[in-house]
Amino acid sequence: MQGAEHPAQPVIQAQGVSLTFQTADGPIHALKDVDLTINQGDFVSFIGPSGCGKTTFLRTIAALENATGGRISVNGQSPDQARRSRAYGYVFQAPGLYPWRSIAGNISLPLEIMGFDKADRRQRIERVLELVDLAGFGGKYPWQLSGGMQQRASIARALAFDADILLMDEPFGALDEIVRDKLNEALLDLWRKTGKTIGFVTHSIPEAVYLSTRIVVMSPRPGRITKIIESPLPRNRPLDIRDSAEFIALAHEVREGLREGHGDD
Amino acid sequence: MTDLARAPSDKTSWRTGHADRVLPVLVVLLVIVGIWYLAAIGMNAEWVRDQAARADEDLTSGEFLRRTLILDRPVLPAPHQVASGLWDGIFGQKITSKRSLIYHGWITLSATLAGFAIGSLAGVVLAVGIVHNRAMDQSVMPWAVASQTVPILAIAPMVIVVFASAGITGLLPKAIIAAWLSFFPVLVGMVKGLRTPDAMQLDLMRSWNASDRQVFWRLRLPSSLPFLFASLKVAVAAALVGTIVGELPAGASAGLGARLLSGSYYGQTIQIWAALLAAATLAAILVALIGMIQKATLEHMGLAR
Incomplete structure (x- = not known):
């Protein structure tokens, strides 16, 4: 199940996806022009401050929200068709x-x-x-x-x-750090064993860096992607990889990305 | 990570809790009985004084007090008079006798249970409709509320008369009145209960592409049970009240309501109070029964709090 050996198979494709909620205080742009392709076997983390649309984007993939603009496909189908054919498993906080x-x-x-x-x-x-x-x-x-x-x-x-796709919305957000470390390790193990494609929302930088093959940095108002970082870390990651220079550099890059996203506030 | 978070709670706390609960109830009961005696003496005093004056008797205060508590038709019978009236009504008569509280109690109980069943079923069915159907959501509740603002004392005789003119008397008309009162708490409780599953639970169901029917049976209905039981307790007491009200008009000849009415015709205050206490006891037993079913069910489901 080493995705790198096969030509990358796109599983989730988003092009110019926008989602605007109409509220009494005017429209809220939860997502604006989001372009992203997630390939078979990817572990993609979405990270950003509250209101950046990371959860909304995950929910849009799952057809729990409907995009108001752009195109999104899951396994070549519309998200709702994919939901009906039970293409994904969803894990909440x-x-x-x-x-x-x-x-x-x-x-x-x-x-x-x-x-x-x-x-x-x-x-x-x-x-x-x-x-x-x-x-x-x-x-x-x-x-x-x-x-x-x-x-x-x-x-x-x-x-x-x-389901080949696992969508996880801050699944470990309510747990303490020690338990979270264990579960992160267990999740990576599970991902390697099953070859699932995983979309993972978090607001923990170490968690995103430790788990992901790609890290999607998002920023709010309007919710958008500001940076996509490919992880150079190997798929096999012991917990102590977090002390390596590569890991620290990557975490730094993510932090920079988050800061840039805030620049226009 | 093989730690079991909590061991099942031990039973010892229950025992002490039991005594803690009984004691306050007993104290309150004693206080009530005490106040009741004082009130009986006070309210019956005038009659005793008049009788004594008429007979030209000079009563010692001990004799005076004794007489206020043994009148045949007291304004307020003393607790022991009511207790002996109850005892006589329950154990002192053949249960087929018209003087037996068991006989009248059964008449009332059967109509109460029938009305409770009809009312609860109607409440659940309407609640399911309201939760699943937008039109019903917007139309049913105002009517349900309106139905409860109509004084039951005004409606009851009409229900009895209408049914009687169609040749239907006895249990059914009374059960309808009981159902009228008891469907409402069930309706309100079930609507609330069926809507307790939070957005996340419903999203999970949606992610599995569950049908409305599956969501209902597997999520909404089990989640609503704590609310259902709470409202069933209110409903069964309301059903008893409805039945008794249904027994009052048109000179019904049987049932606790009829017993109350005939007592008031003939100034038999002891009979009235005995019937009242019998009705209250019946209601308490019914509520306690539902409480026991509730406890067993919710504990079995892991929903007991």
């Missing part, structure tokens, strides 16, 4: 597990909705629980797990139906 369902029951939920049969569901639940290192916890209820474990269960839920 909160785990959003149902307290009345066990962990296995929660992972089973999208599978039931999509009509997988019982034996298949059981097999898939086993597999994704293993992927997120929660094997044996299927029978537990959400309240019995720590916040980090709950979030891993919600990632397992997003993986269970084998």
Whole structure:
């Protein structure tokens, strides 16, 4: 699953995407002229201050918002067609597990909705629980797990139906740094194993640099892309890569990019 | 990361909590009984004084107090008089007797339960409609509110009369009045409950391309259960009130309402109070029953707070 060995396959393509919310105080330009191509197997992070449209852009890819201008395609389809064909799994900041369902029951939920049969569901639940290192916890209820474990269960839920795209909206934003480090490492591991294409919203510079193959720096009013940084880091990244000179230089570049975006405020 | 965040809470705290809850209730009960005795003495004193004056008796204060508490038709019967009236009504009569509170209580209970079932079902169905249909969302609620502003005392006799003219008497007309009162809390609670899932939960469902039906059965309905149970408690008490009101007009011959009415015709205040207490006890039992079902269900679902 080394994307570099194959010709890059575009999975998500955005051209001149704009999204304007009409509010009582006048229009808000959440996104303006966003151009971006995400290739098969990319790990793309979106970083920027609040209001820069990073979450809105992710939601637009997922057809949870509709662009008011420009074109966007997911797997060659419109975002809504892609949503209907269950092209992506979405992970929110909160785990959003149902307290009345066990962990296995929660992972089973999208599978039931999509009509997988019982034996298949059981097999898939086993597999994704293993992927997120929660094997044996299927029978537990959400309240019995720590916040980090709950979030891993919600990632397992997003993986269970084998969508090729994983969209993550600040999935570790509510967790403490130690847990976050562990989950970042686990997520990279999972990405290497599954070859998924990942869109990842964050406002942590180290997180973006550690995880991504590309870092998209965005800025607000109007929400737009100010810089796209290709990461020179190898796909195989131990946690201590964060002490390397390359990593620090990259983090510096991202920080500069964020500062430039603020220049016209 | 194999830490279990919280162990299931132990049961010892429940035991002390139980005693903590019983004691205040007992204290309040004692205070009420005390006030009640004082009020009974005060309110019945005039009658005792008149009777004594007429008979030219000179009562000691002890005898005077005793007489205020043993009148046949007191203005306010003393607690022990009501208690013995209750005892006699419940255990002292054959349950087929017209003097049995069990007999009248059952008549009232059956209509209450029927009305409660009809009303709750109507409330749930309307709430589902309101949440899923824009037209219903905008049209149903004002009418539902209006229905509750009509005095039930005015509506009840008309319902009874209309049904009677169609040859329908007995349980059904009373159940309709009970349903009239009980659908409203269920409607309001369920609309709120079905709308509790937050934007994120609904977005997740959308990302899985779930149908409205799937969202309803798997997310909205389970999320609404805490609200449903809370409103069912209000509804069952309202249904009992509705049934009793339905038993008052047209000289109904059976039911706690009829017992109240005949008591007031004949100045049988003890009978009135016994029937009142029986109705209150019935309501308390019904609410407690729903509370138990609520507790079991929500604990089983992990929704107990």
